[in-house]
Amino acid sequence: MATLTLTVNGTLSTHTVEPRTLLVHFLREHLNLTGTHIGCDTSQCGACVVHLNGVSVKACTVLAVQCDGATITTIEGLAQNGELHPLQASFRAEHALQCGFCTPGMIMAAADLLQQHPHPSDEAIRHGLQGNLCRCTGYEHIVRAVRSAAATLNPQAKPESL
């Protein structure tokens, strides 16, 4: 067993875990943060994306023990003071989800994308979301939602490419 101290969605806590515990299982089963989903066995679907020290990672392909001392944000930590994050609001407004299974990972990946490219072109949005699979929407509305959130977050910025 290994000891793990980390900050998840602003709360610092210490846990004992088996080294083989994947971050996604730790979040879901030890912290009951079930917004982070598991959609595959092959690190391809992106349903499990969270932020580890500010950058997006697939929580199914990181060990919990590797996060000792780290800061993690999950979909549950994105809304501030009861207000939806602009990405959450735009996914709702633009109908960017149907079953919703891919949505938490999609939004966490898009949030990382918008940190790096505050006003991405549609091509850059599609490139940035390559690690996230959606079986329902056909992606069109997702791209629209990310574009709309970018405009809300950075009203002055001009579209850029990759």
Added chain:
Amino acid sequence: MIPRPFAYHAPTSVAEALRLLGAYGDEAKLLAGGHSLLPAMKLRLAAPSVLIDLNQIAALRGVTLHGSVAIGSMTTWAAIGQHAGLRQALPVLSATVQLIGDLQVRNRGTLGGALAHADPAADAPALTLALAATLHVHGLQGTRTIAAADFFTDMLTTALAPDEILTAIKFPPLGAGEGAAYLKLPHPASRYAVVGVAAYLKLDGPQVRVCRIAVTGAGTKAERQPQAEQALCGGPGDAESIAAASTLAGEGMDILGDLYASELYRRAMVKVYTKRALTAALAEARG
């Protein structure tokens, strides 16, 4: 799925990591970005009883540009892609990174891990072959340097000994009259190369002085294409000679077929992508 149980160590120096490798021998595996090893452990295709995590060894991360381009083995794809100086010194590497996996794979996966893993469909092995990179290795017996040409020995197999750690990769910088390109046909789901071709050209006036072509994705390992290279060397390096040389790419190579791409299709794509990569390398070499 969940990996088999294992003991976890996170050394902070190469010396400590080597000592652990020496102590545990075959039971241990090094963990870099984890984006090849952890998926294999989840599917229980790999079940090491000890993991030695290299992520706490700061000395293995970073890019230095002094004459050659030196990249620490634990430098992530994202860090390589975001390095402004590298975009100037070796644009082909920065461009290749954008073709690897996806944003999250690039945030964790490392250059050293990809080379040590030697996946037959990985991108970096072809690029290191075409650019004649050297791989720097530390072992309990000391350090050594391995040319990329001697590194990839078979499917998922390299010249690294089990008790050695790949520490850095050095690329010769590209000067005037030199150009390189890597292009691939990505698998639509995994993004790995169905076929990927790296090409390097050095011109002497209008003539091709040096030519290196390496193909990945098509066989059991990334391989140079001596027939196509020889056809181009000493020639004028125009569209016609590139087209002629490209038809020789893949000749003499065992090409694999699978559910996604048959042997015939891959063989055809090796030629197509060789032509495209050579054309792009030539454009860069001509400035």
